[in-house]
Amino acid sequence: MARVPKRRRLIRIYDDDDLQSASEAAHEGNKPGEASLAVPDTEQAPDLPANIEEVDEDDFSNFPSDTLAAVLLLRAQFPSGWSRDVPPLVLRSQIYSIVKDRTVVDRQLDELRLQNKLRMFKLLTLQDVYAYLPIEDYQALISRLEHVQKEKGTVDIVLAVFQWYMQRVLPQCTGIDISHEDLMWHLSRDDRGNESHERVTEAHVSLLLHVGLLTRHSVPGRFLFALPNAGPVVKGIIAGRKELLGMLTRRRHPEMFVKELEKKKLHSSPLGMRWHVRDLLGSGTLLQTQTTVGPLLRVVKKP
Structure with a gap:
């Protein structure tokens, strides 16, 4: 009797365009001889997609792993406008917001780290916050540093x-x-x-x-x-978390519908609303629930 593959449940907090971007990024990352992973156009993606639903493992069947697919998706959607010397960090909490099974995430992250496909970094000014970067990105950053030092003599x-x-x-x-x-x-x-x-x-x-x-x-x-030039990103993480949580906790009930939150802008962080929402969802600071009028985000604990 043929074995029926186990269907793991993942959380979708992005739309079909995002899924396609992840697929393209994954395939580009598997091409031999590529110096770095291709970055799809992120301007087409909405700031915080509202069509949140559960999807099956089959949707990720072409990816090396659910976790790597999530990393490539998040990397591809890293906010534009930064210098290329600022690394497109992916936080572990953000991966948790996409792949529902945290045990799977931890195991696959460890495998990717041991295979030297992902580099793991501790962000010193943030408690228990770990960031990941594809090895190709890290090597490209090192090569640019080498070039700069050569020009300096x-x-x-x-x-x-x-x-x-x-x-x-x-x-x-x-x-x-x-x-x-x-x-x-x-x-x-x-x-x-x-x-x-x-x-x-x-x-x-x-x-x-x-x-x-x-x-x-x-x-x-x-x-x-360490990650050179990561300081602006870390500063943005701290400021964006504070502003977003303040936006919610000042309300009579510390919650807001996703559609309403989409219309708001963060002034203290260039990382964008979706970037911070994924961080706070994965860290357990925010809880997302479905209602008859759309998904609702609620503050459940302080980071």
């Missing part, structure tokens, strides 16, 4: 650390942090793990710290892998 022997970092450290060290000892060891090894002829010095480590690829850990002797 950094000598080639020190510039080499960027390539060592991408080729020797990232594939082997997929966690959020690394010890100073392990960093030096990986930087000084070739692809086969043998000691290379290049001499690794503290000048190489200092450059990685200077450009923001590493930041010092609260634990002495350790570094956190």
Whole structure:
């Protein structure tokens, strides 16, 4: 007897155009030799789609995983207007707002991280907030940093650390942090793990710290892998959360219909209403319920 595939239930908080964008992004991301993932036009998508419904696993059958499809969707819809040096961060909470089964999300995120397809970062100024970035995006960001440093006159022997970092450290060290000892060891090894002829010095480590690829850990002797130029996004997350929640909590009942919320604009954050709603839905700060007149968002806890 043929096995009937298990149908997992996902939450749809986007429309058919969004689903198509995710499909295109997923297929582009699987093309060999591509330096980065294609970004579909995000201006056509509404700020906060209202057709919220449950969909089946079959809708995501062409994607490597539900979680990766959600990451590519969120990455493709990252608000435009930023410098290309600002990474299109995807928060774990946002993924939770799309894929209903959090156990599946956590497992698949861990698999993608271990495979070095996604890089995971701890956002230091936000408690328990983790961001993800496709490895292609991170590598493209590193290459731009290398180019900038070359134009500034950094000598080639020190510039080499960027390539060592991408080729020797990232594939082997997929966690959020690394010890100073392990960093030096990986930087000084070739692809086969043998000691290379290049001499690794503290000048190489200092450059990685200077450009923001590493930041010092609260634990002495350790570094956190970091995202250069992520500061504006983090600032936007904090400000946007505060403004959106204030908008709701000032009401007699801390709730608002999605259609009504769609018409409002955030003044403190360029990330957009939908971006923040997905964050707060996935974190459990907002609860979404269906009513006879449309979906309703309600504040259920403080972030």
